[in-house]
Amino acid sequence: MLRSMTGFGRCLVESEGFTQQWEVKSVNSRHLDLKWRLPMSVRSLEPRLEKVVRRFASRGRVDISLTLQYTGGTGPAPRFDAMQAEAMLDSLKDLAARRGEPFTPDYNALLALPGLWGDAGDEVDESLTLALEEGLSLALE
Structure with a gap:
């Protein structure tokens, strides 16, 4: 069975404290090539999020972007x-x-100047991590 590697997915999930919007675009390619655009505060999650992507894709160039908006001042301080x-x-x-x-x-x-700004170095909360993995899965589906 032939399966296409070309696709597009978007997912918007509103949770208590934050809203996440994932956008995934893929095109045909011989190998799996992931290109990430993640907020600085969650870039450390890339290896975990890659495991989510690998459940859905084994080939193709996949561009993945996340817009993460915190509500009520709950976000990490830069x-x-x-x-x-x-x-x-x-x-x-x-x-x-x-x-x-x-x-x-x-x-x-x-x-x-983005080089002067970064996250505070704190570990990402596990509940946020799980919510992001779920949101990425929905966009990939």
Whole structure:
């Protein structure tokens, strides 16, 4: 029996404390090639989530994205790498001084630099992990 590796799935699950929306796109490919777009706070779950995908797919390029929205301030607090930001600003200040140009830092620009932001390093709650695995399974079905 011939089975297609081309498909699309979307799943929206609202739970207490968060809403998850999965989107899965797959196209024909010789090997299983997973491309993830996960929020920083749950990137550590990728190996567990890959096991879920492997129950449904053995071949194909599969693009998987998750939008995770926390309600009521229940989400993890982001971590800002202040030391890295200071080093970057110091380097820019030195560059401007060498060129004889004024330098006024734009702190708002730091908000757009993903390398300065990350999760707090906390482990993901097991109930959230199980809910995400279930939501991914629904999108894959």
